[in-house]
Amino acid sequence: MTEHEEHSRKVVIPGEVIAEGNDYLPGEGTEKQGEGIVALRFGLAEESNKLVKVIPLSGVYQPRRGNVVIGVVENVTMNGWVVNMDTAQGGFLPLSEYPRYVNKDEVGEVMGIGDMIVAKIFSINQRGIDLTMRLKGLGQIDRGMIVKINPNKVPRVIGKEGSMISMIKDETKCRITVGQNGLIWIDGDKIEDEIFAKRAINFITEKSFVSGLTEEIKKWFEGVKEK
Amino acid sequence: MTKEFKRPDGRKVDETRKIVAKVGIIPNADGSAMFSFGDTIAYAAVYGPRKMHPQHAQNPEKATLRCDYSMLSFSTKERIRPGPSRRSTEISKITEWALEPVLLIDQYQNMVVDVFINILQANASTRCAGINAAAMALAHAGIPMTNLVSSVSIGKLDKTLVVDLNKDEEDWEEGEGATDIPITMTHDGKITHIQLDGKITIKQLKEAVELARKATSDIYEIQKQALKDVAEEIE
Numbered sequence: 001m002t003e004h005e006e007h008s009r010k011v012v013i014p015g016e017v018i019a020e021g022n023d024y025l026p027g028e029g030t031e032k033q034g035e036g037i038v039a040l041r042f043g044l045a046e047e048s049n050k051l052v053k054v055i056p057l058s059g060v061y062q063p064r065r066g067n068v069v070i071g072v073v074e075n076v077t078m079n080g081w082v083v084n085m086d087t088a089q090g091g092f093l094p095l096s097e098y099p100r101y102v103n104k105d106e107v108g109e110v111m112g113i114g115d116m117i118v119a120k121i122f123s124i125n126q127r128g129i130d131l132t133m134r135l136k137g138l139g140q141i142d143r144g145m146i147v148k149i150n151p152n153k154v155p156r157v158i159g160k161e162g163s164m165i166s167m168i169k170d171e172t173k174c175r176i177t178v179g180q181n182g183l184i185w186i187d188g189d190k191i192e193d194e195i196f197a198k199r200a201i202n203f204i205t206e207k208s209f210v211s212g213l214t215e216e217i218k219k220w221f222e223g224v225k226e227k
Numbered sequence: 228m229t230k231e232f233k234r235p236d237g238r239k240v241d242e243t244r245k246i247v248a249k250v251g252i253i254p255n256a257d258g259s260a261m262f263s264f265g266d267t268i269a270y271a272a273v274y275g276p277r278k279m280h281p282q283h284a285q286n287p288e289k290a291t292l293r294c295d296y297s298m299l300s301f302s303t304k305e306r307i308r309p310g311p312s313r314r315s316t317e318i319s320k321i322t323e324w325a326l327e328p329v330l331l332i333d334q335y336q337n338m339v340v341d342v343f344i345n346i347l348q349a350n351a352s353t354r355c356a357g358i359n360a361a362a363m364a365l366a367h368a369g370i371p372m373t374n375l376v377s378s379v380s381i382g383k384l385d386k387t388l389v390v391d392l393n394k395d396e397e398d399w400e401e402g403e404g405a406t407d408i409p410i411t412m413t414h415d416g417k418i419t420h421i422q423l424d425g426k427i428t429i430k431q432l433k434e435a436v437e438l439a440r441k442a443t444s445d446i447y448e449i450q451k452q453a454l455k456d457v458a459e460e461i462e
Contacts, residue, residue, distance in 0.1 A: 059369025
């Protein structure tokens with residue numbers, strides 16, 4: 001079932017030597033030990049331009065700068081909102097990163113506890129994760145539904161260059177935003193469309209290990225339509 | 228060493244019981260694994276890195292590894308009273324010490340990695356099975372590690388060294404009786420944990436470590452295969 005495509009990808013475990021020789025460079029999840037590049041975590045080893053890295057296959061979501069995430073406002077403070085994104089470190093959205101100007105007195109009126117947002121991670125430091133909403137496609141969620149999936153399956157739902165997600169969008173006529181933390185916002189005109197999109201996403205996560213997944217989903221859509 | 232030595236279940240002195248290892252058996256956990264030596268079955272589930280609670284237990288320098296070993300009430304013929312006991316608290320701590328040297332959790336400040344080990348069925352060597360399962364579960368949870376660890380118990384029955392003790396052998400009474408030496412190693416032969424319960428000469432202890440080195444390298448291969456098998460499924 002493993003896909004052996006363009007570049008050689010192989011499953012590695014911690015401590016396993018991925019490549020030998022001095023011409024390789026250690027990338028993320030690897031370390032140089034003597035002559036060899038050694039994996040430091042379980043995942044898929046990938047080599048491109050002599051840079052060796054390990055792509056995680058499992059585990060909790062690791063926030064990264066630039067990730068689009070979906071979160072819930074957990075607390076309102078003097079100068080921003082504390083956002084829960086299902087990560088160990090809490091997220092913080094400062095007032096200045098809200099799409100429009102907000103006066104300090106009306107923080108609680110703009111967004112309260114329990115409101116959901118689409119935001120981007122713009123920095124990660126010791127104290128926590130800083131978020132921004134001042135970019136296109138980000139903002140408050142005021143309608144639609146949220147689906148939670150395993151964060152490791154997010155790349156599958158998006159597909160190669162967004163092929164999978166754009167197919168679901170076309171088929172269900174819904175606007176879909178996928179958060180890298182595994183939360184997905186589905187916004188359609190009719191609730192039936194939203195439920196349909198949710199079913200499609202759940203189908204992908206169940207079948208995520210099938211090769212040629214996009215084709216499989218295409219068939220699934222055709223099958224559902226006939227009924 | 229006496230060549231004619233016969234083990235109660237007919238194994239060779241350097242033969243382990245049948246080993247089964249499976250990864251990814253608990254869907255709710257971030258990482259999970261099962262490991263068994265014959266009738267000894269251990270399940271391990273890993274959660275995290277996640278926020279440490281209570282807050283005063285947070286370590287701002289690195290993440291904490293927290294292990295919880297427990298034997299299920301039906302794991303032996305005599306019912307085991309559920310809940311922490313002197314023995315299970317000790318083994319939990321030992322497991323933490325055996326695993327910590329290979330973990331790279333400095334980057335996860337104020338967080339905790341929880342490892343829950345349950346013994347479904349016990350027939351000696353439960354701590355070794357638990358450590359083996361926990362090592363696989365930690366790797367499966369994507370925790371950065373320098374290496375995997377494998378654990379095995381070496382026993383001295385009268386004067387003979389044997390690998391992977393079972394309950395009958397643990398209670399050996401002939402001659403000098405039984406000595407139990409659980410050893411945990413990385414696959415390149417570095418010891419992360421060794422215990423000794425009984426009497427042994429330095430010369431024989433060295434032999435025991437050599438035996439463990441051989442046995443753990445076999446266990447390592449099984450653990451490795453189990454992890455690779457689960458990756459095929461995920462992909």
